[in-house]
Amino acid sequence: MTPAKGSLGAVGKVGQGKVGRVDRSEDEILVEELAALGAVSGGSGHLTRLVARRMRKNVHEIDLVVPLPFEGAVERVVDVLAGAGRATGPLRFGPGTDQETIRAVVGGGAGGLNPVVVTVLVTRGGVDGSEVRLRAAAKEGLIKQRAGERTAVRLAALLGG
Secondary structure (H helix, E strand, C coil): CCCCCCCCCCCEECCCCCCCCCCCCHHHHHHHHHHHHHHHCCCCHHHHHHHHHHCEEEEEEEEEEECCCHHHHHHHHHHHHHHHEEECCCCCCCCCCCEEEEEEEEEECHHHCEEEEEEEEEECCCCCCEEEEEEEEEEECCCCCCHHHHHHHHHHHHHCC
16 A cells, blocks of 8 residues: 555545445455555465454544535546546546535544545535535554544545644
């Protein structure tokens, strides 16, 4: 996995609807990201996968209102996630809908080396702006870094919440 600072590529928009309804589960993505990180550092990707499946998740959700119309809020979320991470899948967009789900993998924890799956659901709101539900999930080892919680708070601040 590549650290989260800057040029990690495009952010993917996936599916529509509730935050949890996307192509690959958070656990699958986190296990694969940790296995890739383990393989890069000279370890066994297979062993890392086995251990990662048994690790607990640190999950944090934040609800906020972004003072932008729906399309502007979606673009703002895409820009923030693109600056912080990389897409987890292909770009898919459902035009004419009232909700958009965007997902990315962001580096969190010490040195940005702990992968965090960030899923953002943007819902068309009223005159005050668009509703945003931000969910960040990361695997936790023996040393608790609260990477999911800290990443959610950091990204919510960048979104203006």
